[in-house]
Every structure is written in C-alpha cells, then in structure tokens.
Amino acid sequence: MKILRTPDARFANLPDFAFTPHYCEVTDPGGTALRIHYLNEGPPSAGPVLLMHGEPSWSFLYRRIVASLAARGHRAVAPDLVGFGRSDKPADQSDYTYERHVRWMSDWLAAARLSSITLFCQDWGGLIGLRLVAAFPERFARVVVANTGLPTGEGFSEGFQRWLEFSQSTPVLPIGQILAMGCRRSLSEAEQAAYEAPFPDESFKAGARRFPALVPITPAHGSVAENKAAWKVLEGFTKPFLTAFSDSDPITKGGERLFQDRVPGTKGQKHVTITDAGHFLQEDKPDEIAGLIHEFIASTK
Template sequence: MEILRTPESRFEGLADWPFAPRYFEADGPDSARLRIAYVDEGPRDGAPVLLMHGEPSWSYLYRRIIPGLVQRGRRAIAPDLIGFGRSDKPAAQDDYTYERHVDWMSQWLTGLDLTGLTLFCQDWGGLIGLRLVAAFPERFEGVIVANTGLPEGAGMSDGFQAWLNFSQTAPELPIGFILNGGSARDLTPEEIAAYEAPFPDESYKAGARRFPALVPVTPQHASVAENQAAWRVLERFDKPFLTAFSDADPVTKGGEAAFQARVPGAKGQPHVTLKGGHFLQEDCPDDIVALIDAMIARRG
C-alpha cells in the first residue's frame, strides 16, 4: 500500500483554523500504519462530542462549531477520515473500502477509549459514525444525524445518482467547487482554499474519488449485510437520537424518516429541519451547536 501524506505547510495560515492537530496510528493491510489526524478541544472533563465529516470535506467543516461547543464547556473531537484532511491518504482507489474505514475509525475510537459521546454526523460521517454506534453502543449517550443515511442496497435518490456520475467521470475532482456548490451560502476564496489544502494534486484524491462508489445503494454492493446488521442494533438503541436534516439537500432529502421510524431513541425527540444545503455545517453552525448542547443538557 502506497501512502501519501499531505505536507504540513499546506495547512499553515488557514482561515479560522487555529486548532492544533493530534495523531493516532491505525493498523492497515500488509502491516501498513496509517496516521489519523484529529482535533480535540475543550475541557477534558467536559461532555465529549464526536463531530464526523463526510465526502469530500475534512474537520475544517466544523471550524465554527468547535468553538461554540467549547464555550459551553463541551469537549469537541473532530477526526479526519483516512484519505482526507491531515490524515494519511492511500494512493490507490482499491485501497479504500467501507469496512476498512469502519475498522480504522474503530481502532481510533477504542484506542483513545472515548466514552460518553454525543455523535453529530453528516454524509459519510454518518455511514461510518452510525456503524461505530452499532459496534460500540455503550460508548454513546446520544446521536444527532444530519444529511446522511445507512443504506442497505435499496436504491438511491436522483441527487445521489447525479453526484455519483459526476464524481466518477470528472477528469479532475474540484474539491472547493463541490463544497461551495453543496452549501447554501457562498464560501469565501479562503474557505475554498482550505478545503483544497489536503489535496496538493489529483494523486491525493483517491479516497475522495472512491467514496461515492462505495455507498451500498444496490444489493450487489459490499457492506449491505454489515449495514443491515448495524440497523438491527440501532433498532434497539433507546438513547436520545435526533434528526436534523436540512431543507435544501437533494442528495439526502427525506432520509430522516427511516431514523424516526426505526430507532427507539428517536421517539419523542425534538426533530428539526435546518436551513441549508448538503454541507449544513457551513450554513447554520450556531443552530447545530445549540442542538448538540441542548441534547447534552436534557440528559443532565
């Protein structure tokens, strides 16, 4: 496995990103060691919040949410998935599988011995984060899902089909353009540059290119059985489970219904529809901070 590592110089002076990186090494195939980067801010004894990004972003997506949580006395933990941000990037698309991502993040979660977590997850942050909840339900005290899902091979939305086609055929994957187009507001040139920072050239984008094709939207996809097993655990998960999808995301529109119907912990929760596009963290960060803080406060 050839592993690429984005030079640290690419992350110097990014707009609104004062956070120091921390690192954890996970085991990969063929004795490979993969570095996972993460941000860990706020009081050590504060209620821990796990913020999981998706495709093709990185923890920079939470730059306006992390300070809001810290101001409220919470501990904000935001990892970069393998292939994204400061984390290592296997160079071949075949190096990326759904199950490897779950395994890498499981190693990180248990290696840091994180417990008492409130999860906020969006996009692939949900596909992976919800698998962590299913694998380690005792480590989570609450979940907020936004613009995500846990597919079982039952098809896809027109919005996702369009994204899949684009991601697999575009000669170059324009990361900043994608983030800007998926947000309801216009990102600044500095913000767009920050999203492009992890990828010096196309060779670093194997994970970003591969992720859409890994979503198990047909019965023939890998990980359908694993996601079905995860749903069986979630169908017994009775801790607070809140949906906070946005009102302008064609990719995941309507996805909250399955969670509200199938997860016991979703019953009686104050589910909301937020204003924003697919990357709602860019559009309504203060609302997201308030939702997370309120869920923790309700638990006492």
C-alpha cells in the same frame, strides 16, 4: 499499500482554524501504519462530542462548531477520515473499502478512549459513525444525524446519481467548488482553498474519488449485510437519538423519516429541520447546530 501524507505547510493560515493538531496511529490488517488526525478542543474531562465529516470535506467543516462547543464547556473531537484532511491517504482507490473505513475509525475510537460520546454525523460521517454506534453502543450516550443514512442496497436519489456520475468521470475533482455548490451561503475563496488544502494534486484524492462508488445502493454492493446488521442494533438503540436534516439537500432529503420510524431513541425527541441550509449544513448554520447539540445534551443528561 502506498501512503501519501499532505505537507504541514498546506494547512498554514487557514481561516478560523487555529487549532492544535492531534494524531493517532492505527495499523491496517495488512500491516500498514496509518496516521489519523483529529481536533480535540475544550475541557478534557467533559463528555466528548464526536463530529464526523463526510465526502469530500474534512474537520475544517466543523471549525466554527468546534469553537462554539468548546466555549460552552464541551469537549469537541473532530477526526479526519483516512484519505482526508491531515490524515494519511492511501494512494490507490482499491485501498479504500467501506469495511476498511469502519475498521480504521473503530481502531481510532478505541485508541482515543472515548466514552459517553455525543455523536453528530453527516454524509459519510453517518455511514461510518453509525457503524461505530452499532459496534460500540456502550460508548455512545446520544446521537444526532444530519443529511446522512445507512443504506442497505435499496436504491438512491436522483441527486446522488448525478453526484456519482460526476465524481467518477470528471478528470479533475474540484473539492472547493463541490463544497461551495453544496452550501446555501457563498464560501469565500479562502474557504474553498482550505477544502483543497489536503490535496496538493489529483494523486491525493483517491479516497475522495472512491467514496461515492462505495455507497451500498444496490444489493450487489459490498457492506449491505454489515449495514443490515448495524440496523438491527439501531432498532434496539433506546438512548436519545435526534434528527437534524436540512431543508435544501437534494441527496438526503426525507432521510430523517427512516431513523424516526426505526430507532426507538428518536421517540419523544424534538427533531428539527435546519432551514436555508444545503448538504453541508455545518457551513450554512454552524451556530444553530452548536446550539442544538448543546441543548440536546443538556436536556438528555
């Protein structure tokens, strides 16, 4: 497995991102060592809030939420998935599978020794993060899901179909523009450039290219059986479970109902819709999300 590593200079002077990088090394079952980057802000003794990003973003997506949670006394932990941000990037699309992503982040979670976790997950952060909940339910105290799902081969939205076709056909994957199009507010040129920072050229984008094709939207896709098994665990998950989907996401709109119908921990929770927010609701409403997480923890201790 050939590994690419984005030069540190690409991450200098990013807006609102003066965080100290932290790294953890995991070993792929094939024997390749992979360095995973994560943010770790706030009191070390506080219960961790695990913030998991999706496609094609990285922990920069959570910069304002991390700062706000840390200021409120929480420990905010935001990893970069393998292939994204400051984490290592396997060079070939074939190196990326759903199950490898789950294995890489499972090993990272164990190495980071996180427990009593509050998970906030969006997009692929949910597809992977909810698999972690299913694999290690004892490590998680509560969950917030936003604009995500755990598909088991039963179809997809028109919005996702358009995204899949575009991502697999465009010769240049415009990461910054993709983030901008998925927000209701206008991202500055500096913010769009920050989303491009992990990818010096197209060779670094194999993970971003591959992700849409890995979503198990048909019975023939990989990981359908594994996701069905994860749902069985979630259907017995009684710890607090909150939905906070946005009102303007064409890809996941309405997805909160599936969690509310199937996860017992959702019962009695004050589920919210984040208004005037697109797919990347962390960019549109970071203060509201940080406040929501803070109140959710306070009300469910």
